[in-house]
Amino acid sequence: MWGQMQGKTKMEIAAAALSGAVGNLSETQKIGFVAYGHRKEGDCKDVEFMVDAATGTKKEVIEAVKGIKPLGKTPLAYSAAMVIDQLRAAKQKATIILITDGIESCDGNICEIVEEAKDEGIDFKLHIIGFGLKAEDTQQLRCAAEAGDGSYFSAENAENLGEILNVATASTVDKPANNFSVYAVKNGLPMDVYVKAYDIVGKREPILLRTYQDTGYFYLPPSTYNFEVAPLEGSDVDRITVRDIESLENVKGHQTITFDAGTLDVLVTNNGQGWDSMVKVIDPNGEVVATTRTYGVKKEVEVNPGLYKVAIQALKMEGLQTNTEIDSIAIEAAKTLPLVYDFKTGEFEIFTQIGGENIDCVVTIVEEQTGKNVAGSRTYLRGTKFLLNPGNYSVTSKPLGVHKDKAIQSFTIAIEQGETIRKTLTF
Structure with a gap:
């Protein structure tokens, strides 16, 4: 001690x-x-x-x-x-x-x-x-x-x-002496869980048990029960219900509860390089069952076995392809499924000047085919930079401050994957 x-x-x-x-x-x-x-x-x-x-x-x-x-x-x-x-x-x-x-x-x-x-x-x-x-x-x-x-x-x-x-x-x-035992396991390892045993015949108050990562014992009066089992550990695995469990007179009963989760190993890239993104795993009912942020590296999310949709939102990029949804992702118990998704961008950098000196402007970027406003920023006195999905864009620049009366300038650009376009506008 x-x-x-x-x-x-x-x-x-x-x-x-x-x-x-x-x-x-x-x-x-x-x-x-x-x-x-x-x-x-x-x-x-x-x-x-x-x-x-x-x-x-x-x-x-x-x-x-x-x-x-x-x-x-x-x-x-x-x-x-x-x-x-x-x-x-x-x-x-x-x-x-x-x-x-x-x-x-x-x-x-x-x-x-x-x-x-x-x-x-x-x-x-x-x-x-x-x-x-x-x-x-x-x-x-x-x-x-x-x-x-x-x-x-x-x-x-x-x-x-x-x-x-x-x-x-x-x-x-x-x-009464214990007559029923419960053991909860996930991928071969014991779990700490709360068990609520609901008597579906006698309708008595639920009988509670905690397993403490071990075999838990309690007394169940003879009847038929539904077990509601909730994990107490850090996991995205949901609580489960095990139905129609019988407790018999003068018989010691046992139930092993299996939370055999599957793992989704997600890597999101941009032009082949690790990229910071938000990832959501969505079940067939439309409920989000797991979320993670990748921060440019592989991330694992753990969920119950089943069929899911995965929604990915790339951060710090603009355009029409910054979000994607991947359907029919099958997660199997005790297995890891790798998922790699690559976004594509090019770089656009703009400077706004009068007489060779940088001025502050508002820059607005619109995707040409859809007319959707996809990005905007100010140049201040240092210029500004955008990561854009490949495509054709209309760019508008409007001076601010003492130069606000200067005429707005517009032009088009074509962004290609991995390429950088630099543009200096003179007012």
Whole structure:
């Protein structure tokens, strides 16, 4: 627990999160606190009942948590056995929440301890929170949580730990044992999602679950449900609904939710060079499901598999071909589709002068065939420059300021891809 995370020790983070969760409990809640490995180094029996569950208060637990200094071993199995022994002797039931940032270090097997206690008929629910543990180190802990009719939670940071503790303290031994599990995955990786289970037969209030990038467990009364599943991570993948999921009496159910997204790899160019553009991905209903700005480089957007239209708007260029829409872009699950679109421009630069000196003018450019005004700017005293799509244009220049009475001048230009036209107008 001395390991650092977010600029604090894990012990500091755990103490703050635990104090917050305990503070949320009712004043009448019976609560105890047990610590291990905090008094002696190398002692596999260093387990202390710091607050008696029969008489303990929230304030006593919070004070006890503040005084913990991690020193020694991680005797998970022995700690669990000691707590279970108390329940056996008192003939009481309880919800046990075990928080650990390490695996068993005293040759015990907490899963076996829990399984034997359950076989004996001792009534408890065991939740285990692995704080910053690697997935490959959690097998025994997951086994123990499942055997204890509880859940294993993986906490990765301070906020995560606080949320999980609130969930764990709300799922008590008085509530039915978990009978359904949900695992959400996208392209082979676990997702953190919210699940709302809607009973389409009994019409009860939706039952909620969060997976925390892991398998989530909850109790679903026997019925038929629709699951509304919303991703909580940075992704353009939409929430999905999985329908007609059955929860059966005395049967443990499971549902894997797949968000196998596809990726569109977009590169927008101008005359073959990377170009800054806005890109929108539009679904068949006309809704924009993803947007990105390219800034002249390749950009990826992630969307659900399906058929889309892609709208691209090139920035900092003028003409009739600065926007395009590409239909029937098929995005497949777990695949990347490259999309390259090249705009074309030429350059037009104009200077306006009297007696060899630059003057300020308004310049207006109209596409000749359609008569559409496509660009305009002032020359000030330095001239001005336009990037224009290839085509024929009418250019009008009107002097400003002290020269505003000078006659307007007009002319035509033909813009070709990659070419530069420079024009000096003399008034």
